Amino acid sequence: MRKPKIAMIVQRYGKGVNGGAEYHCKVLAEQLAQQCDVTVLTSCALDYHVWENVLPPGEEIIDGIRVLRFPQTGKRNKKVLRRIHRKFRKRRLYQKVLKSVGLLSTFEHWFPATGVVTEAEEFAWASNQGPYLLELIEFLKDSHHQFDALLFFTYLFYPTIYGLRVAPQKSILIPTAHDEPPIYFSIFRKVFDKPKAILFNTLSERNFIHQRFGNQAIYHDITGVGIDVPKFKRVDVTDFVHPDEPYLIYIGRIDRGKGCRVLFDFFLNFLDKNPSFKHLKLVLVGQKFMDIPASANIVATGFVSEDLKWSLLESARALVIPSLYESLSLVTLESMAIGVPVIANERCEVLKNHITDSDGGLLYESYADFEKALFTLFDPTFDLAKMKRLAADYVNARYQWEPIVQKTMAAIAYVGDEHTAKWEINQ
DSSP states (O other): OBOOEEEEEOSOOSTTOOOHHHHHHHHHHHHHTTTSEEEEEEESOSOTTTOOOOSOSEEEEETTEEEEEEOOOSOOOHHHHHHHHHHHHOOOHHHHHHHHTTOHHHHTTTSOSOSSOOHHHHHHHHHHHSOOOHHHHHHHHHHGGGOSEEEEEOTTSHHHHHHTTTOGGGEEEEOOOOSOGGGGSTHHHHHHHSOSEEEESSHHHHHHHHHHHOOTTSEEEEOOOOOOOOOOOOOOOTTTSOTTSOEEEEESOBOGGGTHHHHHHHHHHHHHHOGGGTTOEEEEESOBOSOOOOOTTEEEEESOOHHHHHHHHHHOSEEEEOOSOOSSOHHHHHHHHTTOOEEEETTSHHHHHHHHHHTOEEEESSHHHHHHHHHHHTOTTSOHHHHHHHHHHHHHHHOOHHHHHHHHHHHHHHHSOSOGGGBOOOO
16 A cells, blocks of 8 residues: 655645645645655746745755755746736637626637637747746656646646646646636646646636536535644744834735735825824735835734734634635635634635625725725724634634645545555555
8 A cells, every 4th residue: 555646736836836726735735644655746936926046956854744946947028928928818809798797608619708819829828927937847757656636726727738748648637727817728728627626616616617617517615725724933023113102904915916906005195084094004924026005004024934814814803805806715714713804805706705705894985985994904893803713713714724734635646546445545
């Protein structure tokens, strides 16, 4: 008897990597390592904007997981990306009409979304989107027979787009997908038709992908991710916030693409209109990819230790998630798990579902909604303790590791060698 041998392919991996899908891959790898022989295949990059080879190529062990790193080849050409983006987005009149009434996905197999992008241009887009890991793809071609299953994380990047073509019969896609512009590019129809199995994070993600690509016949399940609150050491946070001053917290990439520009505008507008909240702070935890407004009420910590991150989160009045595009939002679930309410962007269906299904937070779309949410949270008559309890109950009931690992192992068995009885699978 032996453990199944699996490869997990992801664009970035490591303790210093700031990204939801990458963190999802890491924690799942550590859980699966109890039943599988796990190898992670990834890049040498830390920054997803440029994919610079910062970490050395080759093998290392991270928290007990074998990691093989491959270098990015060449540099990302944003001009090529922009040019092909424009061609991808070009639609004929009938396509625009179908999209306007919500039927483009239904009829797109009869009316292709584009006819203007060549296969060479699709490759150019994927390689410039990055990370362009030609050596990783060659490794898969030479060595995929060593693995019983290949698990690909995130539909969007080159290692998944071209890695899925190597051995689709033993491939599992964990797409972490949502309704965003690139998923309408024609190249992704091939991606979502390739794998033998797909594991989704949420029901809304599954429904969207099935409507978009009509691939219901592919083996699939909804797994998500387990949420474990670590036994963190509570540390002093007064370098960033005064003990008597309330604050909101944002954790993640500080990026326009995550909605941070709008968050800053709404927050500063709120302070201008409501002088009684002059002591309210917005604490930002994470790597900066955009300019942050100069304000005494906005505090940027950069990367911090896990102990400090959890200590800051625990003491916050609420976590704010302004993103339009999320496939699960681990930080939302972590916040709810320790009873910190979440103020989330209502235009993101995944976040909206977390809040409406739990009653563990508040939603906003406009500035008026944002202002109302803050008034509610700071209203002395509002039952904040109940909201905290409902948030924690929601995560405890839905995001436990045991069923997630069981579902993932079932998918691994499905795509693996037909003699699965030789594996030591603990159900």
